[in-house]
Amino acid sequence: MSRRAPPGARTAAAASSGSTSSSALAAINTEDMCPVCKTIRYLNKDMEFLINPECYHSMCSNCVNRLFNDGPNQCPYAGCHRTLRRKGFRSAFFGDLAVEREVDIRRRVAAVFNQVEDDFETLRDYNNYLQMVEDLTFDLVSGTDAQRRAAEATLQQWEAEHKADIERNRKAGKEADEQSRRRLAAEREAARQRxxxxxxxxxxxxxxxxxxxxxxxxxxxxxxxxxxxxxxxxxxxxxxxxxxxxxxxxxxxxxxxxxxxxxxxxxxxxxKKKAPPPDGPYDPFGGLDFMPSRYKLRPGLTHPGVEKYKVDPAHITGGYNFDEYAARAMFEAFAGLGVFIEDEKEVGIGLSAGEVATMSAGIAAVGDKMELD
Amino acid sequence: MAAEDARYRQTSQYQMWSFSPTQLAAMRENTNAAARTRIAERLASLPAASNTTSAPTSSVNTPDPEGASISALPEFLSAPEEAQLMNFYTLELLRAGDHAEMPDEIKATAAAFFRRFYVTNSIMTYPPQEMLIVALFFACKAEGSFISITEFGKQFGKDNPEDILAGEFLLCQGLRFAIDVKHPFRALRGAVMELSTLPDIERNRLVAAEHRAREILRFSALMTDAYFHYTPSQIMLAALSLADRGVAERLITQTFHYVAPPFTSNNNSGSETPATSGPDAPSSNTKRNAAPRSSNNSGEDKSQIIGSHIRDKVLGTIEACRDLLSKELPERREHWTNKTVIKAQITPLRKKLTKCRDPDRWNLVELQRVRREQATKKGGGSDDGEPDDRTLESDAAVFGEALPVPPKRRKVGATDGGGGPGEGKGDPFGGPL
The missing domain is CATH 1.10.287 (Helix Hairpins)
Structure with missing residues (x-):
């Protein structure tokens, strides 16, 4: 007991005094030791970890050389039966390999689904498309096996079906990149000049x-x-x-x-964009014509009922315009004179009287359909 | 298409509240049928407490052995009977408006509101006697004359403003929120303005015709379905024609004067208004109006707008409107207020109405309270399956998905009939599983 106590005390002391040492130990375990050959960085200063995007298991470059120089071989990780090739190995960009994998997948999906907004009729279609792509990506990244397989199948099918589109979009994207690069350069040049x-x-x-x-x-x-x-x-x-x-x-x-x-x-x-269809100047009244077509606004139009207001200071001072009143009264007197509700509501606007007369026999049938306004 | 007509076609009156006679009749039939089935359901689902409502009616009537037993359905009003009551209550509305000394526009708007509301709602469902006050109050607002509710209520002996306000939103819904009513009154003035420029019409004749036409517009147009079937200008001309046929026809022939030129395309050779270019001096105003018209209207267009065959059609329409208006000439006012007529025709209907009215919706204040309660409950209780559906359905109902507006079904729990309405709807999960 008494003999064993000091080490325990020491470890406790170490743990309490500095968590740095313990974390350094852990770091050695995960980052600085090759999980295959257990070499630690201490022994090999320029040890480099490589991964293969087949399975994203990391191992040091020595192991890779040792295992895969003689052609394809199985991944040395226990339980991983994927066959890896020397050529597929590369060093990871992200420390977190899950992120590395997701980024790879996204890059791949983006290369295939590279439609841009202009390819779609409406914004809604484009958004639906984006949603679809994102769903598919999510399935690939973190779906179950079945989902992943399905998503993979979709991806390949899409690639096969839309080869030409993809190629075209890729080129367009490159051009756009090029152009934006040029523009940036020009701007920078201008700024420098300034x-x-x-x-x-x-x-x-x-x-x-x-x-x-x-x-x-x-x-x-x-x-x-x-x-x-x-x-x-x-x-x-x-x-x-x-x-x-x-x-x-x-x-x-x-x-x-x-x-x-x-x-x-x-x-x-x-x-990139097609020219928008030319639309004329904005018309706030939606094409309504305000020119009277059945009557004329003469200056002398008046009504005995408004005469007394023409001398009423309460009306004159406020700037009441009696011509406006006349215009409105005239408009109301003639507006809708040629609107034949019975015909229009049952048959439709714009049919001539003769047509309506001949169709009157069929009105009952049509009217049933149009009954609900 | 004439510019004026195009503008009229933009109005809610044309788009939502104009129907052909057959359509209107069908809608009323639908409403009536729907009200019957719903009220029958409700009356049947009322618990034994329904005896309290049926007791007084059975005492009024001859004792009916079946009526005394639990739930024999009452005799419902038919659609024509409803129409008759409708007219009676419209007159009541006009009288109420007279009593409160309201201007014609407000009364007319209220009458239009009232009649529109009862196209998609049955008289049996909502109480007309209350709704006509609501319509008057709301018409005041719609016409821009804002009076305080207490003041308004006092005029009709209603001390509690809630009595009137309870039906207001209901009315709006029934109107499908179309609260602009186009009236023929100002149109009549316009017609008189136009006519007074003609040299061959005497002033006195015109004044008399206008007076009479206005009388007709104030009564006949509101007591009939003219607002549903005709445009304000047509109604106005029909009324004018009833007052003085010569004057009205003079105006129409003068308006639709265009004669197509025989096979020449030079339509802008000063041909605008050939018949009436006499009295008006060429001013800047007329020039401005005339110039674009003569330049961009082809002769064909003109014959469409002011040609002779459209004149004949307008004349036919006005004749039809005239027939409709002549059914309820202002002299008929006596008929509707005549005691013996009322006793013979209206009283039986009203008695019938008291028996077959909707037990849930008759009391507007109560209905309003219950709906509010439901609304707050809906807001509070999150785990209720139905409310989303319900709001969607009610939206559709408001904006005219289907026309006999299906009123929101309120659950009438078995325990609900007697006393606390709270206990019946207390369960947020609906009925027992």
Whole structure:
């Protein structure tokens, strides 16, 4: 008991004093030791871990060389019966291999399902498509075996069916990438130019200021106050001029730059998108015509009923427009005069009287259908 | 298509509340039939407490051996009977409006509301005597004359505002939220304006015709289904024609004056309004109106808008409307208020109505309270299976999915009849499994 106590005490002390040592130990276990040959980093400074996207089991490069140099072999992990090849091994980008795997899968799915929004009739269709793709990806990443197989089958089927589309989209995507890269480059170039310009401006201004200061000092030395004032005024004016000219130049330059950048981006857009159908100016009334077609608004239209209001200060002062009243009354008198509810509700708008008359026999049948308004 | 007609076709009055006579009759039949079955169900599902409601009626009537026994169904109103009651209550509404000294527009709007509401709801379901007050109150608001509810209630001897407000939303639903009613009153003024520019119509004749036409519009148009079948301008012309046929026809012939030019396409050779270019001096106003028309209207279009064959059709429609209006000329007002007529025709119907009315929906205040309760419960209790369905269904009902609006079914629990309405619906999970 007494002999065993010290080690226990020591481990307890170690655990309590510094969790760093224990975590370092754990780190050695997971990160710095090859799970196949149990070599630790301490013994091999430039040990490198590789994975194969077949099964994402990591092992050190020595093991890979040792096991797979002579052609395909089984994964050395217990219970993993996948056949791996030397060529498939690579070093993982992410520390977490689950993430590595998901990213791989997503990359693969994205390469196949690479439709863009413009390929769809409506936004809704596009969203449905995205949803479908995401469902499929999720099945691949974390579905059950059956789900994964089904998703895989779908993926391959899609790839086979839409080979041409995929290829086209891939190219388009590349082009778009290229274009955005070019645009970025152009922007960067423009920004650099601007910075350079600004620097030069500052320099110039500084020189200018020094020069004017010298002049000022000179004039002061000559002792002519009026001249000094004049010089100052001139100098102020000059400075203003410089600022103005600078502003103009800058405006022109930025205009040019904007045009440059804008042209680039617009070209990119145009190639991607079809031109929208030209729609005329916005009509808030949805094509309704406000020109009276059955009557005319004459200036003299009035009604005995409104005469008394025409001299009523309460109405006149408020700016009540009696012509508007006349217009409205006239409109109501003639609006709907040619609307024949019985025909229209049973047969439909726009049929001539003769047609309706001949169809009147069939009205009962049609009317039943249209009964519910 | 004439611009005015296109604009009228945009109104809710045209889109939702215009029907051909056959359609309207069918809808009323549907409503009546639906109300019958529902009320029959409800009356049957009422527990023994229904004796309390049936007792007074049976004492009024001759003692009916079957009626005294538990649940013989009462005799329901037929659709024509409902229509007759409808007219009676419309007049009541107009009288109530007169009593409160409301302007014509409000009364007319209220009457239109009232009649529209009872297209899809049966008189047996909701109490007309209450609804006409509600319609009046809501019409005041719809026409922009806002009076306080207490003041309004006082005029009709209703001290509790809740009595009126309870039916308000119900009314709105029944109207499918179409609360703009187009009236022929202002149209009549427009017609008079137009007519007074004509040289051959004497002023006195016109004034008399307008007066009479207005009388007709204030009564006949509201007491009949004219608002459902005709547009305001047609109603107005029909009323004018009843008042003075010559004047109305003069206006129509003057409007639809266009004669197609014989096979020449030069329609814009100053042909706009050839008949009546006399009295008006060419002003900037008329020029502005005339210029685009003569330039972009082809002769064919014109004959469609103001040609002779459309005139004949309009004349036919107005004649039909005139016939309809002449059934309820303003003189018939006496008929509807005549004591003996009421006793002979209306009283029996009202008696019938008291027997066959809907036990759940007759009391609007109670109905409102129960619905509110349900609504709050719906908001609170999350694990109720039904509410989503119910709101969807009610949406469809409101916005006109199917026309006899299926009112939201309220569960009438077996324990619900006698006393606390709370206990019957206390169980948030519905009935027993």
């Amino acid at each position: 910075r350079f310009e600004a620097l030069r401006e500052a320099e110039e201004e500084k020189r200018e200021r020094a020069r004017s200061r010298e002049e000022e000092l000179d004039s002061l030395a000559q002792g002519e106050a009026g001249a000094a004032g004049g010089a100052q005024r001139v100098q102020l004016k000059k400075r203003g001029q410089a600022a103005a000219s600078r502003a103009v130049e800058a405006a022109v330059k930025s205009d040019v730059a904007a045009a440059d950048v804008g042209r680039l981006s617009i070209r990119g857009l145009k190639e």
